[in-house]
Amino acid sequence: xGVKLYGHPMSSCTVRVMACLYEKGVEFxxxxxxxxxxxxGDLTIFVQNTSxxxxxxxxxxxxxxxxxxxxEENIALVMSPIIFQHFVAPLQGKAPNQAIIDDNLxxxxxxxxxxxxxxxxxxxxxxxxxxxxxxxxxxxxxxxxKMPWAMAVTDCPCVKARWE
Numbered sequence: 001x002g003v004k005l006y007g008h009p010m011s012s013c014t015v016r017v018m019a020c021l022y023e024k025g026v027e028f029x030x031x032x033x034x035x036x037x038x039x040x041g042d043l044t045i046f047v048q049n050t051s052x053x054x055x056x057x058x059x060x061x062x063x064x065x066x067x068x069x070x071x072e073e074n075i076a077l078v079m080s081p082i083i084f085q086h087f088v089a090p091l092q093g094k095a096p097n098q099a100i101i102d103d104n105l106x107x108x109x110x111x112x113x114x115x116x117x118x119x120x121x122x123x124x125x126x127x128x129x130x131x132x133x134x135x136x137x138x139x140x141x142x143x144x145x146k147m148p149w150a151m152a153v154t155d156c157p158c159v160k161a162r163w164e
Contacts, residue, residue: 002041003021003026003027003028003029004028004029004030004031005017005018005021005028005029005030006030006031007030009030011139012076012080012083012139012140012142012143013139014030014139015138015139015142016138016139018030019138019139075108075111075112075115075140075141076140077111078104078107078108078111079104079108079140079141079143079144080140081100081101081104082100082101082104082105082108082144082147082149083140083143083144083147085097085098085100085101086101086147087143101149105149105152108152109152112152112153112156112159115156115159116156116158116159120158141153141163145163
């Protein structure tokens with residue numbers, strides 16, 4: 001097997017690269033590590049954004065994996081602080097900052113409205129083919145759905161259907 005991915009399997013960066021590898025049908029090993037590192041023969045890539053761009057070249061027939069740079073549309077940007085406060089802050093011996101959680105939950109509602117509008121214009125077949133374009137927020141959604149605020153997603157039927 002030529003491709004090795006080094007990273008923690010629960011890391012959002014590693015999960016994102018793993019999802020891309022699965023989507024592309026690329027066989028890989030996940031030996032160990034804490035940050036995503038991708039090896040393909042003599043080429044070693046240490047940064048997850050570069051890894052995703054490299055993987056795009058494995059199958060250039062699909063759209064760019066980094067679909068949206070728009071802050072309003074990027075679910076990961078508002079989920080990340082919530083996930084940090086809920087999971088990481090306690091690991092660092094800090095109390096979660098509820099104000100940060102509440103502020104980002106309010107932002108998430110707006111982002112989900114944009115996402116819902118985009119999903120409403122797309123048929124299911126296209127959504128299945130378009131998985132890699134929404135790859136950026138996948139690992140954040142994976143963690144977010146384990147949190148008490150998952151209903152922000154499950155209360156939006158088309159977003160919930162896309163997630164499931």
